[in-house]
Amino acid sequence: MALQAVQKKPECDAIACQDCGLYQLCLPMGLNSADTMLLDRYVKRKRIVKRGQILYRLGEEFTCVYAIRSGSVKTYISTADGRLQITGFHIPGELLGLSAIDEKRYNCEAMALETTSVCEISLNCFEELARQIPSVHYQMLRMMSKEIKHNQNLMLLLGKKNAEERLATFLLTLSKRFAMRNYSATQFNLSMSRGDIGNYLGLAEETVCRILTRFQEEGLIASERRRIALNDLERLGSIAHEPYSGVTRALPRVRVSHSR
Amino acid sequence: MALQAVQKKPECDAIACQDCGLYQLCLPMGLNSADTMLLDRYVKRKRIVKRGQILYRLGEEFTCVYAIRSGSVKTYISTADGRLQITGFHIPGELLGLSAIDEKRYNCEAMALETTSVCEISLNCFEELARQIPSVHYQMLRMMSKEIKHNQNLMLLLGKKNAEERLATFLLTLSKRFAMRNYSATQFNLSMSRGDIGNYLGLAEETVCRILTRFQEEGLIASERRRIALNDLERLGSIAHEPYSGVTRALPRVRVSHSR
DNA sequence: CGCCCTGTTGAATCTGGTCAAACTAAGTGG
DNA sequence: CCACTTAGTTTGACCAGATTCAACAGGGCG
Numbered sequence: 057m058a059l060q061a062v063q064k065k066p067e068c069d070a071i072a073c074q075d076c077g078l079y080q081l082c083l084p085m086g087l088n089s090a091d092t093m094l095l096d097r098y099v100k101r102k103r104i105v106k107r108g109q110i111l112y113r114l115g116e117e118f119t120c121v122y123a124i125r126s127g128s129v130k131t132y133i134s135t136a137d138g139r140l141q142i143t144g145f146h147i148p149g150e151l152l153g154l155s156a157i158d159e160k161r162y163n164c165e166a167m168a169l170e171t172t173s174v175c176e177i178s179l180n181c182f183e184e185l186a187r188q189i190p191s192v193h194y195q196m197l198r199m200m201s202k203e204i205k206h207n208q209n210l211m212l213l214l215g216k217k218n219a220e221e222r223l224a225t226f227l228l229t230l231s232k233r234f235a236m237r238n239y240s241a242t243q244f245n246l247s248m249s250r251g252d253i254g255n256y257l258g259l260a261e262e263t264v265c266r267i268l269t270r271f272q273e274e275g276l277i278a279s280e281r282r283r284i285a286l287n288d289l290e291r292l293g294s295i296a297h298e299p300y301s302g303v304t305r306a307l308p309r310v311r312v313s314h315s316r
Numbered sequence: 317m318a319l320q321a322v323q324k325k326p327e328c329d330a331i332a333c334q335d336c337g338l339y340q341l342c343l344p345m346g347l348n349s350a351d352t353m354l355l356d357r358y359v360k361r362k363r364i365v366k367r368g369q370i371l372y373r374l375g376e377e378f379t380c381v382y383a384i385r386s387g388s389v390k391t392y393i394s395t396a397d398g399r400l401q402i403t404g405f406h407i408p409g410e411l412l413g414l415s416a417i418d419e420k421r422y423n424c425e426a427m428a429l430e431t432t433s434v435c436e437i438s439l440n441c442f443e444e445l446a447r448q449i450p451s452v453h454y455q456m457l458r459m460m461s462k463e464i465k466h467n468q469n470l471m472l473l474l475g476k477k478n479a480e481e482r483l484a485t486f487l488l489t490l491s492k493r494f495a496m497r498n499y500s501a502t503q504f505n506l507s508m509s510r511g512d513i514g515n516y517l518g519l520a521e522e523t524v525c526r527i528l529t530r531f532q533e534e535g536l537i538a539s540e541r542r543r544i545a546l547n548d549l550e551r552l553g554s555i556a557h558e559p560y561s562g563v564t565r566a567l568p569r570v571r572v573s574h575s576r
Numbered sequence: 577c578g579c580c581c582t583g584t585t586g587a588a589t590c591t592g593g594t595c596a597a598a599c600t601a602a603g604t605g606g
Numbered sequence: 607c608c609a610c611t612t613a614g615t616t617t618g619a620c621c622a623g624a625t626t627c628a629a630c631a632g633g634g635c636g
Binding site (some may be wrong): 134163256 | 351373374375376393394395396397398399400401402405414415416418419421423424425453454456457458459461462463464465467468469470471472474475476477490516517518527557559560561562
Binding site (some may be wrong): 467509510511521522524525526529541 | 582583584585599
């Protein structure tokens with residue numbers, strides 16, 4: 057039954073897995089080599105988009121999901137009067153576009169932050185894939201569930217955290233995502249501008265700068281332009297005030313908090 | 317193929333559909349009477365929770381999804397130091413808990429805002445249901461896709477809108493959801509407190525009050541405590557600055573906006 | 577009937593935004 | 607290769623919207 061995850065050991069090798077984010081969808085299902093072969097057939101086109109180019113537009117017909125191979129992408133929505141809100145930054149190994157399933161139209165716009173290579177998987181192929189390997193459906197549910205959780209944490213950040221907490225949270229979240237993909241957790245470069253970071257976190261560009269300098273003065277980080285090093289994950293963590301995970305015990309005593 | 321929605325006319329009657337939110341999952345699939353019968357078998361328990369009682373806790377094992385029959389529920393997450401962020405208000409006909417699928421634990425806490433009646437559908441039953449009616453999977457994807465879109469709009473609100481815009485957006489969104497379920501779009505009562513509204517919108521309780529009074533002075537609404545009437549949907553809409561839908565043309569000229 | 581919770585209003589404070597300007601890095605074209 | 611342009615980043619001064627603190631009013635429930 058698809059709803060119960062098959063938890064065999066994955067057998068496709070790490071290189072192939074890193075090569076294309078589509079594997080992320082199937083890896084946790086424990087595909088055998090045959091399935092992995094099968095998978096390869098469904099990756100139709102590889103596409104390169106340059107910095108600033110659009111991968112898909114808001115409202116455009118939902119035709120493909122995209123798996124990022126290298127580079128990075130931002131997704132954003134906007135008010136009718138033109139204010140943008142960046143809803144996510146996406147790095148290699150991540151899958152894009154799935155949430156368009158309901159309306160058959162992309163519900164955000166995706167723009168490359170740097171030269172980016174993606175796999176395009178057409179919807180038809182994807183459906184065929186799900187027919188061949190039923191637990192793909194379950195895997196899709198898991199990924200969307202993960203995205204919902206991520207978005208809820210972002211809502212907590214936007215609704216309740218102050219500027220310092222937002223920046224610290226942002227840096228640590230990035231760090232964890234890089235670490236998960238075997239990149240350095242303490243040293244990486246930001247493919248997005250200060251403006252983008254501010255936009256994403258609900259802060260002004262200037263505030264982002266000021267707080268980064270403050271972090272630097274306090275020895276928490278070292279940053280020069282896009283290059284950044286996290287020198288004190290510990291202290292950053294205590295600044296960030298991560299969401300409560302709830303595994304140890306019930307929620308802490310309710311403090312019907314106002315924001316901030 | 318499940319990914320392609322079956323778009324037959326629904327055949328189960330409206331009363332049954334309103335009776336239990338589970339139908340919402342199946343309605344758009346165009347179930348025939350036999351399937352509808354089948355569905356009934358999977359609704360195991362009905363449960364009544366009183367105001368302030370918890371439906372499920374954060375981190376608790378994912379055992380059931382809940383369909384709201386009557387009343388209303390708030391869901392929220394929190395920082396480790398006890399600040400809460402309400403992530404959603406839920407009204408009759410809506411389904412709760414689906415996003416726990418990834419981690420097999422509820423990723424938020426759900427509390428009744430008033431005396432509320434829900435259907436508990438155990439995961440096992442749900443899986444059995446999906447086995448019997450394959451497009452249930454597809455329907456789940458659609459619902460989660462819808463939730464993601466909703467959350468993104470909330471991120472836009474929290475990141476870029478000022479207090480007036482937030483309140484106007486909130487009232488209109490509620491109005492639309494009520495209208496969709498054949499309740500009045502212009503007159504309803506808020507089951508949540510001013511504090512809850514403020515928490516949800518990233519504002520202080522006092523700010524919510526002040527702006528509601530301002531709206532009332534300007535004749536946009538009439539409100540006395542929990543009872544509210546929207547007198548000028550038009551003008552509320554222009555205050556709200558709804559998200560750009562993207563159907564007519566490309567995104568408006570980029571204005572790399574700071575927040576507020 | 578009185579207490580308590582929710583909602584409302586006022587005044588002071590402050591975080592973070594806006595505006596302006598300088599500076600740096602990276603292109604770009606002559 | 608260099609002057610020039612452009613985009614991105616940083617810092618300072620000032621300001622405004624929203625929060626905080628506080629006091630009070632009114633309903634509803636025990």
